Amino acid sequence: MSIQKKSNWELLKNGMFGENTIFRMAIxxxxxxxxxxxxxxxxxxxxxxxxxxxxxxxxxxxxxxFIHPKIRIPIFMLIIxxxxxxxxxxxxxxxxxxxxxxxxxxxxxxAFASIFARAEVFANKNKVFPSLVDGFGMGLGFLxxxxxxxFFRELLGKGELFGYSLISGNPLLIMILPTGGFLAVGLxxxxxxxxxxxxxxxxxxxxx
Amino acid sequence: MDFVKLFELxxxxxxxxxxxxxxxxGLCIFFGVSKKMETAVGMSIxxxxxxxxxxxxxxxxxxxIMIPLDLTFLKIIIFIGIVAAFVQSADTIMKKVxxxxxxxxxxxxxxxxxxxxxxxxxxxxxxxxxxFFESMAFALGSGIGFGLALIIMASIREKLEVADVxxxxxxxxxxxxxxxxxxxxxxxxxxxxxx
Numbered sequence: 001m002s003i004q005k006k007s008n009w010e011l012l013k014n015g016m017f018g019e020n021t022i023f024r025m026a027i028x029x030x031x032x033x034x035x036x037x038x039x040x041x042x043x044x045x046x047x048x049x050x051x052x053x054x055x056x057x058x059x060x061x062x063x064x065x066f067i068h069p070k071i072r073i074p075i076f077m078l079i080i081x082x083x084x085x086x087x088x089x090x091x092x093x094x095x096x097x098x099x100x101x102x103x104x105x106x107x108x109x110x111a112f113a114s115i116f117a118r119a120e121v122f123a124n125k126n127k128v129f130p131s132l133v134d135g136f137g138m139g140l141g142f143l144x145x146x147x148x149x150x151f152f153r154e155l156l157g158k159g160e161l162f163g164y165s166l167i168s169g170n171p172l173l174i175m176i177l178p179t180g181g182f183l184a185v186g187l188x189x190x191x192x193x194x195x196x197x198x199x200x201x202x203x204x205x206x207x208x
Numbered sequence: 209m210d211f212v213k214l215f216e217l218x219x220x221x222x223x224x225x226x227x228x229x230x231x232x233x234g235l236c237i238f239f240g241v242s243k244k245m246e247t248a249v250g251m252s253i254x255x256x257x258x259x260x261x262x263x264x265x266x267x268x269x270x271x272x273i274m275i276p277l278d279l280t281f282l283k284i285i286i287f288i289g290i291v292a293a294f295v296q297s298a299d300t301i302m303k304k305v306x307x308x309x310x311x312x313x314x315x316x317x318x319x320x321x322x323x324x325x326x327x328x329x330x331x332x333x334x335x336x337x338x339x340f341f342e343s344m345a346f347a348l349g350s351g352i353g354f355g356l357a358l359i360i361m362a363s364i365r366e367k368l369e370v371a372d373v374x375x376x377x378x379x380x381x382x383x384x385x386x387x388x389x390x391x392x393x394x395x396x397x398x399x400x401x402x403x
Contacts (some may be wrong), residue, residue: 186384194376
């Protein structure tokens with residue numbers, strides 16, 4: 001990809017829908033299942049990823065003229081790991097109850113393909129502001145995907161949203177079990193593929 | 209040394225706490241390379257080997273460098289550095305020493321750094337304060353569990369190639385649903401061993 005000519009709004013939209021991390025690109029899937037059994041957890045991780053993605057894109061873009069191409073991979077890794085440590089320690093201090101549940105997954109952000117991919121594909125070749133916008137858009141897309149998945153899982157699995165009870169009666173326990181995560185992502189991905197094919201003439205997710 | 213405990217640790221990390229089906233780590237690789245049996249087997253072998261060695265390396269660094277120097281808050285950076293450095297050097301050494309093996313497994317080696325399991329295992333070892341042999345057993349079990357998941361998935365997906373799947377569900381979505389069903393089967397293992 002050469003220098004981007006897209007406007008900022010297009011960049012934002014691209015991150016949120018066109019190249020949505022989970023439903024379109026199908027990378028960084030681990031947390032989409034692991035922490036989406038409740039909307040609170042899903043939102044916390046989504047925000048953490050958004051922060052890391054934006055900051056990493058900005059930093060890489062700032063340093064893009066100083067990084068030797070041969071050693072860029074370890075350097076990107078270190079930049080990502082630095083920001084992940086920041087968010088990890090912040091969450092451990094200020095959001096203790098949530099951190100206890102999703103702490104491991106916060107630390108795992110360091111191995112996210114999506115963050116690395118944006119640093120490599122976009123931020124490494126573009127100016128600082130578009131990179132920040134791009135990172136923010138990608139993060140927002142991730143957050144949206146997490147919210148959509150956890151919305152269905154929590155509503156169907158517990159009859160609650162954000163911990164508030166909405167539906168009485170027997171919930172579908174399977175939706176908050178591991179199985180439900182895979183099923184929810186599979187069905188939603190199929191649904192978005194269908195929309196894409198039916199209304200936009202696309203070919204479905206570019207995944208593997 | 210308690211061999212029964214080590215064996216239990218291997219079995220529990222391979223089956224009960226299988227990384228793919230109960231902790232949902234390494235999914236990118238899991239869906240990425242489970243298309244063909246051959247790649248699945250190659251990936252599992254490479255992965256288990258890298259996992260055990262990098263867990264050993266990070267255990268040594270954690271116990272003898274990071275704890276004495278009070279650097280444990282840097283564990284994310286240091287572990288990812290160790291893994292990346294080890295994978296890179298294994299890649300170079302394998303290319304030089306055994307080109308045929310490199311030709312077969314080198315591709316997977318490059319992919320491994322982006323696998324979340326590889327960083328999750330040292331982090332968990334550090335968090336649970338495992339001793340050296342327990343860390344090894346945990347790493348080995350996790351590697352075997354990941355390999356098992358990959359091979360089960362690959363054998364199903366090879367059959368799926370000829371199945372009549374609705375168009376929007378072709379490829380990834382149907383694989384997710386299958387993984388969900390396998391995960392359901394794996395919940396049957398819970399309670400097999402209580403550590």
